[in-house]
Structure formats: C-alpha cells, structure tokens
Amino acid sequence: MTRIHTDRPGARSASASLLCATLVLFALEAAIEPPSANTLPKDAVIADLPMLAVGGSPLVHLDLAAAGEPPLHVVLDTGFGISVAGNRAMKAFATKQSWQDEKRTLRNTLLGRPLAVLPTNTVSPQANSYPFVRVGGAFLQHFVVELDFVERRVLFLNPDKFRLPETTDTEGEIIVRLIVGNNRPHLSIQVNERPVRVALDTSAAVPAWIPTRELMKAAISPKTLPVLRPRGEHSSNLRVFETDKVQLPGVPIDAFPVLVAQDQHSDAFGANGHVMGIDWLSQYRVRLDLTRSQLWLRREQNGPVRFAGGSYTTTRKVGAFIGPFGTWFEVIGILPESPAAALGLLPGDRIDPEVVDTPTQRDLLDAIKQGVPLLVERRNQEGVFEQILVPHSAPPASE
DSSP: OOOOOTTSHHHHHHHHHHHHHHHHHHHHHHHSOOOOTTOOOGGGEEEEEEOOOOTTOOSOEEEOBOTTSOOOEEEEOTTOSSOEEOHHHHHHHSOTTOEEETTEEEEOBTTSSOEEEEEOOOOOHHHHHOOSEEEOHHHHTTSEEEEETTTTEEEEEOTTTOOOOSOOOSTTEEEEEOEEETTEEEEEEEETTEEEEEEEOTTOOSSEEEEHHHHHHTTOOGGGSOBOOOSSSOOOOOEEEEESOEEETTEEOOOEEEEEESSOEEETTEEEESEEOHHHHTTEEEEEETTTTEEEEEEOOOSOOOBTTBOHHHHHHHTEEEEEETTEEEEEEEOTTSHHHHHTOOTTOEEOHHHHTOOSHHHHHHHHHTTOOEEEEEEOTTSOEEEEEESOOOOOOOO
C-alpha cells in the first residue's frame, strides 16, 4: 500500500497553499451578498414579451406566434382552465400552420410548446365576435409567469430552472399559497376580517366581484350599498361596496370598489365565479406558479386602485361603470342620478369606440359627462342587438 507523506516540504507547501486558497474563497463568499431568492437566472427566461396596447384594455394582450408564422393574438386568462376562442378568433387562429388533435386546434408558439384551443360552441354574438384567443391555465401551468405592469412586459420562466421561495422576508414582497382547481387559481381574502374565497382572474376587468351572501357573512348588509341601475323601470341587483376593509391575510389593500351581486361574475363566455381582477393585480409585479400553487407579489404601484383600467374617481363621478370587452366597451352598471343615467345608458349597452371616436375609456367617460350623444348597441326584447342613439330622440311626428 502506498502512503502519502505530508511531512515532506513539498507536501506541507501544497497543503498550506490549499488552506490559503480555501480561506480566500470563504472570505470572498462572505464579502459578496448572496443573491435574492427571487433573482432570475438568465437561462430560466424562455421569453420576455411586451404587453400589446389594445383600445384602452387593461387586460394582458400578447402575440405568441412562433417565428415566421402569422400573428397569434391572445389574452392571458387565469379565470379559464382551458384556452378558448369564439368564431372570429378561431378563424384567425386556425391558419395553415395549425393542426387538429381530437377536437382541439393547435398552433406552435414562440414558447416552444403548442397552444391547444377549443371553440366555444356558443351562440353568443359577443363571444363569437371576440377577436382574441383566451389562454387559460392548462397552457399557463407549464411556466412560471411573471407580469410586470410597470414595464408592460410578461416573462415566461422555465419552472425547472426557477422556482419561487416558500417564504420571503423582503419588505414589500409576499408569497401567497393558492388553491388550484381545474387549472384555475383561487385565494382567500378577508372582508371585515372574514375569509372570502375568490378566483384570481386576469380577464376580469374589475377590481373584485363577490356574492351578496359572502358580504353578509362579513356582517355587511348589501341593502345599505348603492345600486348600479339607471332611472326608470329598469333595475339591477348589482351594488358597489367602497371599502378599505379588504385584505390578503395580514396585507392591507387600499380602498377600492367591490362589485356585489346575487349572481356570479360572468361575461359572454360564461360565469367564472367570485373574482379578484386585473385592477387589483396590476398594482403588483406578479409571479404565478400554478403547478406549485404559489403566487409572488411585490407592490410597485401605490396609487388608487383603478376600475377597468381607468380612473375610479372619474367612473364614480360620471356614474358609468364601463369595462372593455374585445374591441368595444360594455356598460356594467349605472349609478342613479348621475350623468350616465341622465344620458339614458343602460347596463348591457355596448359602445364601439371607433364609431363614437372615443378610443379610450377616459375619452368615453368624458363624453358621457359632457352629454355627448352616443350610438350604442342594445338588446331588444328578442335578444338581438340594435343600434340606439342616446339620448334617445323621439321619431318626428308624421305630417
């Protein structure tokens, strides 16, 4: 057996050099501040994409088309478990580069994973005219998705090379454990210190929407809240709860409006329950990991919460609660004795910004405040949309 004698001069010199090198390495490591647990490794970023500006919409619009392929305009929709498209969006989605897999249509994306989309198979004119594919949780679960609303960018991260920490002590950051079912994230908020479960819905252009029964559990009577309805015989059970008594566990949320109704929050694609929407979420930089049921938030905007991407203060003064849907605006509710009620707008009215030359929500609210006549689409008794001029002018008397 061969022995290594460390008492020889050469061996002692080598051992001393190794010891010195080790001490120097430890000193360097001590001098360098360890990286944050949330630092992104460069090789973890699959794609860094700009959010597209679409007609004042506060939703997250992206182009996911693979290189050399036609545009693939999508809206990120954590409120849906699957990815869906109406007739109009489906025609644009199903190009020569797409292929069929059972009942789904697939297209390559720049993320290296095909996007599978189901047609809505609905008779809803609204859903069928919606021009964008709604990308749901079944696709998003393959990534850690970062939403940067300040820089208006979305990062898709490789979950094998980046994961969120279980906890964080960094000021301004929080980690929230999610309840994920059918690829839809839910979280528990507190209203008057009572827990209310809501879906995290990036397609909901409202700060929050909760049912009346949940509000009553929080010892708040819905009957004391303003009703969003116009004057006259039309009525609505939709109310607005203006409060600062909503919070994540231990994390206060600034005062903002909560829409309260007997019904679930819904759009032309169907009901999607009780939600925290994009207006609340856009105050933060967000990292969402559906597979590991984690949500990371860092507060980056300290202004008042907006409504459907616009000023809630202006919305309240004008009395028109308006949200974007596709390329037009839809009236969610009207406050009585307001400029919007005086103009004759009704919940459910649709307004094409191109027709009335009001490209943004702010422009539209200003037009309503000034009493500018608007051409809107309104359902008649047969459920068909008709064009109505508001204020409505009586037809001229026959001679």
